[in-house]
Amino acid sequence: MSRSEQSLERLYGSGATPDEQRRAFTDGQVPVAVYGLGKMGLPLAAVYASVSGNVTGVDISESVVGTINDGRSPVENEPGLEAEIERNVSSGALSATTDVEEAAAGASIHVLIVPTLLDDQDVPDLSTLTALIRDIGMHLDPGDIVVVESTVPPGTCAETLWPILRRTVPDPESVGLAFCPERTMSGRALQDIRGAYPKIVGGIDDESTRVAKLVYGEITTNDVHAAPDARTAECVKVFEGIYRDTNIALANELAMVAPELGVDVPEAIELANTQPFCDIHRPGIGVGGHCIPVYPYFLLDSIETSAPIVRMARQINDSMPLYAIEQLREAMDGSDHPLFGANVAVLGVTYRPDVDEIRYSPAFSVVRDLNQLGANVYLVDPVCSDLSPFEGTPVAVERLHRLDLDAAVLVTDHSAFDRIRWDRMDPMVVVDGRQALTLSGSGHTVRTIGDGRGVE
Incomplete structure (x- = not known):
């Protein structure tokens, strides 16, 4: 059936009833394009296809x-995704292309989930997103809607993306634009998208919000909350990240005063949380x-107010790798073995346990500081597929006990580290950055971040 024959292939501005629009969407009458097939985008495309x-x-x-069109998933360690891709590709529900213009011309719902990071000056870099908006804008037809899932600074849809669309879309008043914050974590993406948390939608106008809410009401089994506008919806995701960053900074500040208190701060926190x-x-x-x-800078770049709590939280969390190195150096000085020339194993360079992702990992600072202090660095990470960004010698977990180590720093608590035979190694200084190691009675000198017992 041609596009002109499909009377309900577009939802924005449609005079059909909500039930008719929902049926049109779930029956495949409304073609969807998902732009960005990475760790978050591909699971989203798979759920949309299903x-x-x-x-x-x-x-x-x-x-x-090519991998997707072969019915396979290029994203690893995502439970259920491979089967979802295979099923949707074989049924014709999902295909992939590198041709942005062709996909834009054929779709009515355009979902954007491309990277939005920071440049070298900690300024939000929206260049990929704005370039994509320009590319698809000239191919939008009346009744199309663009839904942005990429996390952006508050005001981006109304103040940056919509002006681009107004300049490129032949009839800009006939298309919609909405924001729906991605709330997905690697390793559980399908579960999260399908309903682990409520979805939030907010459009630049009421009709954009209505259509986004209708569509995501079919995508998720959870609630869909309509924000007053796109800016509010953008704030939701940024605020979530800032809350976590600030909360972690509080915990880290408490951990740094643990030696003065003489207590195990994580234990105290656990009890306080009751x-x-x-x-x-x-x-x-x-x-x-x-x-x-990243997201605290999305807020800071959007406002003139200094927001000292947000800034201080970033400074505290960024300081923790150096704090860990200072703990290591103090402990080694106490053992009459200087850090300069010492053999030090860095355990885990990815930013999350058992996830192959190194972006903004604290291991970058740990490895850099150790090298600058003259240590011989060994990189131990069974999950990371590419250790080349780090300056050090890669070592397998199974061979760790064969090294003549003077120290080890746990950055990321991969499950594989449970197999380390600490009893087969000569006494060394160990800094446990995640309260994950059980080395009592092992003969090693252990400094655990947040445990101030016996530390002066």
């Missing part, structure tokens, strides 16, 4: 597109990933 049966995924990588109005996170060696270290 619900609507008519999705084109778009990515700049020919290898990613009170329902208290929910302090756990301290650690640092904060990584493409979310928590």
Whole structure:
């Protein structure tokens, strides 16, 4: 059936009833394009395909597109995704392409989930998103709607993206634009998208909000909350990240005063959290990933107010790798073995346990500082597929006991580290950055971040 014959293939401004529009969407009459097929985008495209049966995924990588069209998933360690891709591709519900213009011309719902990070000056870099908006804008037809899931600074849809669309779309008043914050975590993406948390939608006008709410009401089994506008919806995701960053900073500040208190701060936090109005996170060696270290700057770039709590939280969390190195150096000085020339194993360089992602990992600071202090660094990470960004010698977990180590720093508590035979190693200094090691009675000198017992 041609596009002109499908009377309900577009939802924005449609005079059909909500039930008719929902049926059109779930029956595959409304073609969808999902732009960006990475760790978050590909699961989103798969869920859209399962619900609507008519999705084109778009990515700049020919290898990613080829893998998907072969019915396989280029994203690893995502439970259920491979089977979902195979089923949707074989049924014709999902295909992939590198041709942005062709996908844009054929779709009515355009879902954007491309990277939005920071430049070298900690300024939000929206260049990929704005370039994509320009590319698809000239191919939008009346009744199309653009839904942005990429996390952006508050005001981006109304003040940056909509002006671009107004300049490129032949009839801009006939298309919609909405924001729906992505609330997905690697390793559980399908579960999160389908209903682990409520969805939030907010459009630049009431009709954009209505259509986004209708569509996501079919995507998720959870509630869909309509924000007053796109800016409010944008704030939701940014605020979530800032809350976590600030909460972790509080926990880290408490951890740094643990030696003065002479207590195990994580234990005290756990007990404090038994009170329902208290929910302090756990301290650690640092904060990584493409979310928590990034989104505070999305707010700071959008406002003139200094926001000292937000800024201080970033400074505290960024300081934790150096704090861990200072703990190591103090302990080694106490053992009459200087850090200069010492053999030091860095355990875990990814930012999350058992997830192959190094973006903004605190391991970058740990490895850099150790090298600058003259240590011989060994990199131990069974999950990371590419250790080349780090300056050090890769070592397998199974061979760790064969090294003549003077120290070890746990940055990321991968499950594989439970197999380390600490009893087969000569006494060394160990800094546990995640309260994850059980080395009591092992003969090693252990400094655990947040445990101030016996530390002066």
